[in-house]
Amino acid sequence: MKKLSHIDTAGKARMVDVSRKAVTKRTAVARGAITMKRTTLKLVRDNTVEKGDVLGSARIAGILAAKNTPRLIPLCHPLNISSVYIDFKVDPTKNRIIIESRVTITGQTGVEMEALTAVSVAALTIYDMCKSVDKEMVISDIMLVEKKGGRSGTFKRSRS
Amino acid sequence: MKKLSHIDTAGKARMVDVSRKAVTKRTAVARGAITMKRTTLKLVRDNTVEKGDVLGSARIAGILAAKNTPRLIPLCHPLNISSVYIDFKVDPTKNRIIIESRVTITGQTGVEMEALTAVSVAALTIYDMCKSVDKEMVISDIMLVEKKGGRSGTFKRSRS
Amino acid sequence: MKKLSHIDTAGKARMVDVSRKAVTKRTAVARGAITMKRTTLKLVRDNTVEKGDVLGSARIAGILAAKNTPRLIPLCHPLNISSVYIDFKVDPTKNRIIIESRVTITGQTGVEMEALTAVSVAALTIYDMCKSVDKEMVISDIMLVEKKGGRSGTFKRSRS
Amino acid sequence: MKKLSHIDTAGKARMVDVSRKAVTKRTAVARGAITMKRTTLKLVRDNTVEKGDVLGSARIAGILAAKNTPRLIPLCHPLNISSVYIDFKVDPTKNRIIIESRVTITGQTGVEMEALTAVSVAALTIYDMCKSVDKEMVISDIMLVEKKGGRSGTFKRSRS
Amino acid sequence: MKKLSHIDTAGKARMVDVSRKAVTKRTAVARGAITMKRTTLKLVRDNTVEKGDVLGSARIAGILAAKNTPRLIPLCHPLNISSVYIDFKVDPTKNRIIIESRVTITGQTGVEMEALTAVSVAALTIYDMCKSVDKEMVISDIMLVEKKGGRSGTFKRSRS
Amino acid sequence: MKKLSHIDTAGKARMVDVSRKAVTKRTAVARGAITMKRTTLKLVRDNTVEKGDVLGSARIAGILAAKNTPRLIPLCHPLNISSVYIDFKVDPTKNRIIIESRVTITGQTGVEMEALTAVSVAALTIYDMCKSVDKEMVISDIMLVEKKGGRSGTFKRSRS
Numbered sequence: 009m010k011k012l013s014h015i016d017t018a019g020k021a022r023m024v025d026v027s028r029k030a031v032t033k034r035t036a037v038a039r040g041a042i043t044m045k046r047t048t049l050k051l052v053r054d055n056t057v058e059k060g061d062v063l064g065s066a067r068i069a070g071i072l073a074a075k076n077t078p079r080l081i082p083l084c085h086p087l088n089i090s091s092v093y094i095d096f097k098v099d100p101t102k103n104r105i106i107i108e109s110r111v112t113i114t115g116q117t118g119v120e121m122e123a124l125t126a127v128s129v130a131a132l133t134i135y136d137m138c139k140s141v142d143k144e145m146v147i148s149d150i151m152l153v154e155k156k157g158g159r160s161g162t163f164k165r166s167r168s
Numbered sequence: 169m170k171k172l173s174h175i176d177t178a179g180k181a182r183m184v185d186v187s188r189k190a191v192t193k194r195t196a197v198a199r200g201a202i203t204m205k206r207t208t209l210k211l212v213r214d215n216t217v218e219k220g221d222v223l224g225s226a227r228i229a230g231i232l233a234a235k236n237t238p239r240l241i242p243l244c245h246p247l248n249i250s251s252v253y254i255d256f257k258v259d260p261t262k263n264r265i266i267i268e269s270r271v272t273i274t275g276q277t278g279v280e281m282e283a284l285t286a287v288s289v290a291a292l293t294i295y296d297m298c299k300s301v302d303k304e305m306v307i308s309d310i311m312l313v314e315k316k317g318g319r320s321g322t323f324k325r326s327r328s
Numbered sequence: 329m330k331k332l333s334h335i336d337t338a339g340k341a342r343m344v345d346v347s348r349k350a351v352t353k354r355t356a357v358a359r360g361a362i363t364m365k366r367t368t369l370k371l372v373r374d375n376t377v378e379k380g381d382v383l384g385s386a387r388i389a390g391i392l393a394a395k396n397t398p399r400l401i402p403l404c405h406p407l408n409i410s411s412v413y414i415d416f417k418v419d420p421t422k423n424r425i426i427i428e429s430r431v432t433i434t435g436q437t438g439v440e441m442e443a444l445t446a447v448s449v450a451a452l453t454i455y456d457m458c459k460s461v462d463k464e465m466v467i468s469d470i471m472l473v474e475k476k477g478g479r480s481g482t483f484k485r486s487r488s
Numbered sequence: 489m490k491k492l493s494h495i496d497t498a499g500k501a502r503m504v505d506v507s508r509k510a511v512t513k514r515t516a517v518a519r520g521a522i523t524m525k526r527t528t529l530k531l532v533r534d535n536t537v538e539k540g541d542v543l544g545s546a547r548i549a550g551i552l553a554a555k556n557t558p559r560l561i562p563l564c565h566p567l568n569i570s571s572v573y574i575d576f577k578v579d580p581t582k583n584r585i586i587i588e589s590r591v592t593i594t595g596q597t598g599v600e601m602e603a604l605t606a607v608s609v610a611a612l613t614i615y616d617m618c619k620s621v622d623k624e625m626v627i628s629d630i631m632l633v634e635k636k637g638g639r640s641g642t643f644k645r646s647r648s
Numbered sequence: 649m650k651k652l653s654h655i656d657t658a659g660k661a662r663m664v665d666v667s668r669k670a671v672t673k674r675t676a677v678a679r680g681a682i683t684m685k686r687t688t689l690k691l692v693r694d695n696t697v698e699k700g701d702v703l704g705s706a707r708i709a710g711i712l713a714a715k716n717t718p719r720l721i722p723l724c725h726p727l728n729i730s731s732v733y734i735d736f737k738v739d740p741t742k743n744r745i746i747i748e749s750r751v752t753i754t755g756q757t758g759v760e761m762e763a764l765t766a767v768s769v770a771a772l773t774i775y776d777m778c779k780s781v782d783k784e785m786v787i788s789d790i791m792l793v794e795k796k797g798g799r800s801g802t803f804k805r806s807r808s
Numbered sequence: 809m810k811k812l813s814h815i816d817t818a819g820k821a822r823m824v825d826v827s828r829k830a831v832t833k834r835t836a837v838a839r840g841a842i843t844m845k846r847t848t849l850k851l852v853r854d855n856t857v858e859k860g861d862v863l864g865s866a867r868i869a870g871i872l873a874a875k876n877t878p879r880l881i882p883l884c885h886p887l888n889i890s891s892v893y894i895d896f897k898v899d900p901t902k903n904r905i906i907i908e909s910r911v912t913i914t915g916q917t918g919v920e921m922e923a924l925t926a927v928s929v930a931a932l933t934i935y936d937m938c939k940s941v942d943k944e945m946v947i948s949d950i951m952l953v954e955k956k957g958g959r960s961g962t963f964k965r966s967r968s
Contacts, residue, residue, distance in 0.1 A: 021225045021297075021867050024218070025891035027833060027914045033507060040307075058184070059243050064384040065181045067501050068562045069242050072392075074503075075558050075566050076240070078875050080289055081296045082229050082868045086875050086888045088566045090596070091505035114507045116890075120303075121296050128288045128307070129240055136241045136281050137181075143280075143315065143323050147200075147288070148308035155303065163303050181387050183394075185411035187353060187434045193667060224661070224864040228722045231663050232872075235718050235726050238395050242388045246395050246408045248726045250756075251665035274667045276410075341545045341617075341707050345731035347673060347754045360627075385501045389562050398715050400556070400609055401616045402549050402708045406715050406728045436730075440623075441616050448608045448627070449560055456561045456601050457501075463600075463635065463643050467520070467608070468628035475623065483623050513827060544704040547821050548882045552712075555878050555886050568886045570916075571825035594827045661865045661937075664858070680947075698824070705821045709882050720876070720929055721936045722869050723859050760943075761936050768928045768947070769880055776881045776921050777821075783920075783955065783963050787840075787928070788948035795943065803943050 023083045029116040034157030036111050038123035040150035042131045043104040048142040052105065052134070053098055059137040063096050066107075066137070070094045070130030074111055074122040084121050089113045092122070094130055107131055108153070120152050183243045189276040194317030196271050198283035200310035202291045203264040208302040212265065212294070213258055222297045223256050226267075230254045230290030234271055234282040244281050249273045252282070254290055267291055268313070280312050343403045349436040354477030356431050358443035360470035362451045363424040368462040372425065372454070373418055382457045383416045386427075390414045390450030394431055394442040404441050409433045412442070414450055427451055428473070440472050503563045509596040514637030516591050518603035520630035522611045523584040528622040532585065532614070533578055542617045543576045546587075550574045550610030554591055554602040564601050569593045572602070574610055587611055588633070600632050663723045669756040674797030676751050678763035680790035682771045683744040688782040692745065692774070693738055702777045703736050706747075710734045710770030714751055714762040724761050729753045732762070734770055747771055748793070760792050823883045829916040834957030836911050838923035840950035842931045843904040848942040852905065852934070853898055859937040863896045866907075866937070870894045870930030874911055874922040884921050889913045892922070894930055907931055908953070920952050 044052075052062045059065075071092045078086040090112045097106040109126040111119040131147040138145065155163040204212075212222045231252045238246040250272045257266040269286040271279040291307040298305065315323040364372075372382045391412045398406040410432045417426040429446040431439040451467045458465065475483040524532075532542045551572045558566040570592045577586040589606040591599040611627040618625065635643040684692075692702045711732045718726040730752045737746040749766040751759040771787040778785065795803040844852075852862045859865075871892045878886040890912045897906040909926040911919040931947040938945065955963040 020895075021221055021864070021871065022894075023871055023889075023892040025912060027890035027912055059181060061181055061384055064381055064501070065242055065388050068385050068388045069240065071501065071503055072559070072562055073240055079872070080229065080233060080236070080240075081293050082225050082872055083293075084296060085890070086566075086886075088568060088595075088888060089503075090507035090565070092503040094502075095500075112505060112507055115888075120299060121292065124295060124307075125292055128292060131310075132281065132285055132288060133241050133243075135284060136244060139280060139312075143312055144325065145311070147284075147310035150291075150307035151305070152299075152303055165304065180415075181384070181391065182414075183391050183409075183412040185432060187410035187432055221864055224861055225868050227661055228865050228868045231661065232719070232722055234663075239392070242392055245410070246406075246726075248408060248728060248755075249663075250667035250725070252663040254662075255660075272665060272667055275408075340735075341541055341704070341711065342734075343711055343729075343732040345752060347730035347752055381501055385562050389560065393560060396560070399712070400549065400553055400560075401613050402545055402712055403613075404616060405730070406726075408728060435728075440619060441612065444615060444627075445612055448612060451630075452601065452605055452608060453561050453563075455604060456564060459600060459632075463632055464645065465631070467604075467630035470611075470627035471625070472619075472623055485624065541704055544701055544821070545708050548705050548708045551821065551823055552879070552882055566886075568888060568915075569823075570827035570885070572823040574822075575820075592825060592827055661859060661861055701821055705882055709880065713880055716880070720869065720873060720880075721933050722865055723933075724936060760939060761932065764935060764947075765932055768932060771950075772921065772925055772928060773881050773883075775924060776884060779920060779952075783952055784965065785951070787924075787950035790931075790947035791945070792939075792943055805944065 021083060026085055026117045031114060031116055032157045033114050034118050036118060036120045036123040036152065037154040038127045039106065039108045039153050040127040040131055040147065041104045041106045042134050042145055042147050043102065044138060044145045045142050046103050048138050049103050057137055058140060062134055062137045066130040066133040067094045069133040070109060070126040073129030074126040077122045077125045080125060081121050085117050087113055087115055089119060089122055092126060094126055105134060118155060118158055120155055124150060124152065181243060186245055186277045191274060191276055192317045193274050194278050196278060196280045196283040196312065197314040198287045199268045199313045200287040200291055200307065201264045201266050202294050202305055202307050204298060204305045205302050206263050208298050209263050217297055218300060222294055225297060226290040226293040227254045229293040230269060230286040233289030234286040237282045237285045240285060241281050245277050247273055247275055249279060249282055252286060254286055265294060278315060278318055280315055284310060284312065341403060346405055346437045351434060351436055352477045353434050354438050356438060356440045356443040356472065357474040358447045359426065359428045359473050360447040360451055360467065361424045361426045362454050362465055362467050364458060364465040365462050366423050368458050369423050377457055382454055385457060386450040386453040387414045389453040390429060390446040393449030394446040397442045397445045400445060401441050405437050407433055407435055409439060409442055412446060414446055425454060438475060438478055440475055444470060444472065501563060506565055506596045511594060511596055512637045513594050514598050516598060516600045516603040516632065517634040518607045519586065519588045519633050520607040520611055520627065521584045521586045522614050522625055522627050524618060524625045525622050526583050528618050529583050537617055542614055545617060546610040546613040547574045549613040550589060550606040553609030554606040557602045557605045560605060561601050565597050567593055567595055569599060569602055572606060574606055585614060598635060598638055600635055604630060604632065661723060666725055666757045671754060671756055672797045673754050674758050676758060676760045676763040677794040678767045679748045679793045680767040680771055680787065681744045681746045682774050682785055682787050684778060684785045685782050686743050688778050689743050697777055698780060702774055705777060706770040706773040707734045709773040710749060710766040713769030714766040717762045717765045720765060721761050725757050727753055727755055729759060729762055732766060734766055745774060758795060758798055760795055764790060764792065821883060826885055826917045831914060831916055832957045833914050834918050836918060836920045836923040836952065837954040838927045839906065839908045839953050840927040840931055840947065841904045841906045842934050842945055842947050843902065844938060844945045845942050846903050848938050849903050857937055858940060862934055862937045866930040866933040867894045869933040870909060870926040873929030874926040877922045877925045880925060881921050885917050887913055887915055889919060889922055892926060894926055905934060918955060918958050920955055924950060924952065
């Protein structure tokens with residue numbers, strides 16, 4: 009088991025000090041999916057969902073959520089992220105929409121949480137806009153796909 | 169395919185009018201899970217994660233997120249929710265933590281999104297607090313389990 | 329000059345008490361415009377602005393802003409608005425986009441500020457998305473067009 | 489027509505990457521006006537508006553709004569602005585109040601949106617505080633007056 | 649010792665259910681003080697503090713904070729408060745400013761936290777605006793003075 | 809009396825320019841206390857307060873509040889703080905809980921307000937969670953204990 013360096017304060021939440029970490033370019037890519045009925049997916053693709061343009065709205069919600077991460081996740085550092093991209097792929101074989109986000113920063117700490125939060129809130133927005141016709145949608149497979157920059161080097165998920 | 173009543177505005181996002189819906193007691197229950205390494209799960213259970221008390225922090229983050237839902241999800245109505253409960257079950261056979269939320273309101277629209285957002289942000293908080301020892305955690309199976317009150321009556325997910 | 333009823337506290341900002349006002353259905357319609365170069369307007373209409381779908385993003389930003397009004401305007405009451413609609417009309421004769429919002433509530437106070445804030449933030453979002461090609465855009469003619477419900481009855485702007 | 493460099497993603501909103509832009513001192517000056525009845529303007533000047541000190545409250549609201557810009561405008565970068573100044577000039581010949589903001593930063597991207605948002609929210613606050621006596625106020629002429637620093641050099645509006 | 653009714657969930661934070669409480673008019677009055685050097689108090693009274701009008705700014709900050717209470721205090725219910733008043737009294741004999749807030753609502757739960765939060769943030773704003781000349785200010789005696797409405801009836805602090 | 813350098817703008821709130829201040833490591837330590845009935849303090853220590861884990865929740869609320877400081881205190885600069893720690897000491901001789909926060913940053917301006925805000929909101933959270941059994945709690949002695957880094961050098965409060 010990996011050892012933890014500062015066990016003495018365990019049990020007490022704290023926002024760890026990042027002031028000695030190097031300022032470097034950092035990137036995080038996250039992914040997730042929302043699975044729905046075939047008929048719901050068709051409404052999204054045809055852009056005929058009652059509440060309006062689903063993927064365009066989810067993209068804006070995800071970008072705003074990336075910026076809101078330090079207000080949502082208690083121990084995240086406030087960060088000035090450099091960019092956020094969110095993309096959607098419709099996967100008709102599994103009746104789902106795959107959501108991918110890419111967040112970059114030049115700073116002292118990584119942006120994994122920003123990328124994961126962007127994917128989560130984009131998925132929730134899709135759920136909200138389609139829920140009048142489909143209450144059984146499932147959000148899943150939210151994971152970190154890639155992380156670059158910083159002390160711990162490059163992480164690439166073996167399988168996703 | 170279920171027919172949509174107000175197709176004429178399709179393609180334009182809008183926050184639909186709820187002013188004619190009845191004021192009733194409404195409840196929503198949502199669930200989700202975060203899967204992690206066995207050793208990570210042990211750290212959470214032993215409360216020895218470096219960043220502090222994981223489940224207690226995730227519970228507070230989830231409750232605050234339920235209240236933040238209309239600021240995160242563009243077309244959600246601002247609501248005065250009556251209560252939020254969040255519970256965690258450690259499932260050691262699958263190396264995961266199951267998160268369940270229950271939100272209630274006496275109002276004109278349901279609180280599914282509040283319950284789903286609470287689960288999502290609680291899961292993200294667990295991810296954040298454990299990510300220094302485990303980058304491969306996966307958040308999944310976020311779904312609506314039950315919904316009571318309002319015009320559409322009671323919904324219970326057949327299998328979850 | 330119209331007399332003010334509670335002059336005694338003049339000079340000290342306060343959020344006035346609405347608790348004795350009737351709960352009624354209230355509607356506010358606001359309007360505004362953003363004028364730009366002909367070539368910029370063409371980019372918006374062709375949906376080829378570098379930052380993406382301008383009007384779709386501005387609509388979402390305006391809806392979220394309507395909900396944020398009590399956090400932006402110091403003396404506005406927190407409200408649970410029932411609906412927000414935002415529409416855009418391209419006016420090629422004057423090289424401008426007209427923005428119109430309609431906000432409804434069943435409550436004790438009106439939603440003029442929500443409607444005006446929605447228009448303002450939608451206009452600012454259009455500015456932001458087009459500013460790399462046009463720094464001389466002007467936002468103007470933000471006004472209340474109509475107001476219904478409540479003690480003061482119906483207001484309709486004579487000319488707009 | 490000015491060419492856009494990254495047309496390939498047109499139609500999909502995105503927060504563009506600023507990580508390669510130089511860190512420089514940047515300034516933006518914005519301006520706008522709110523026109524009202526002569527009697528309303530007198531109430532503001534005499535500081536006898538029922539809701540309290542109009543210009544002092546509008547100044548605070550505008551400063552807070554400048555800091556809130558990245559949460560209001562979807563594709564704006566989160567920024568640590570260095571200063572915000574807001575000034576008002578009463579223009580009795582046209583029965584209006586002119587609002588001017590100046591925002592500075594040492595950073596990788598400009599602060600035009602912060603300056604424009606400060607002016608807009610200050611104007612909306614004036615509207616809110618005076619609306620019980622004047623529903624026909626109009627907010628207009630919100631524009632960027634000057635911009636300094638960064639790759640695109642100094643911009644000065646020819647006429648304002 | 650007063651008995652607690654729902655001890656079974658002790659140790660797990662939760663937002664308690666208020667949906668069965670009566671909708672009544674409720675009022676809360678809170679008070680606090682900030683003590684400073686005699687010379688600092690003089691600057692505030694003369695309105696010559698470098699950062700500007702101290703009490704006017706603190707009043708606006710306190711009102712906004714009352715509305716922000718459910719986003720700051722994890723287990724507070726989101727509420728549509730009906731009014732907020734904040735007053736200041738300069739107490740030269742003790743070199744301090746006394747801050748008093750009064751918050752009202754017609755709702756299912758009280759507004760003590762809104763009143764206490766308004767006082768606290770008003771005091772912090774005074775601290776911020778004066779701290780360049782006085783780092784030894786002390787905020788104290790923040791307390792609930794009076795509470796009316798609701799099941800528990802009227803509370804009046806015996807001595808304050 | 810200490811002289812103020814920019815008296816000319818007195819009476820008008822403004823967010824002062826920090827762009828010429830040096831980027832240095834800065835630390836602020838703040839402290840405060842909440843006094844309660846002996847029986848209330850026992851409930852907190854035994855972790856049997858109805859609303860749940862008091863100190864754990866207050867710690868999370870305080871950390872989030874430190875990050876929210878520029879949205880609460882009008883003239884505070886937005887900052888990317890490097891760390892926040894919050895600790896509680898139960899002082900049974902005076903029936904009170906002492907709250908201490910430590911905030912650090914590498915930046916152009918100090919973090920006193922972040923440290924003081926963290927203490928204040930942690931105290932308010934304790935109040936909220938215990939108020940059903942004790943309405944007479946008092947929050948007091950909120951003060952800056954220590955400040956390091958920046959032009960004005962080290963400040964240590966002589967007595968606290």
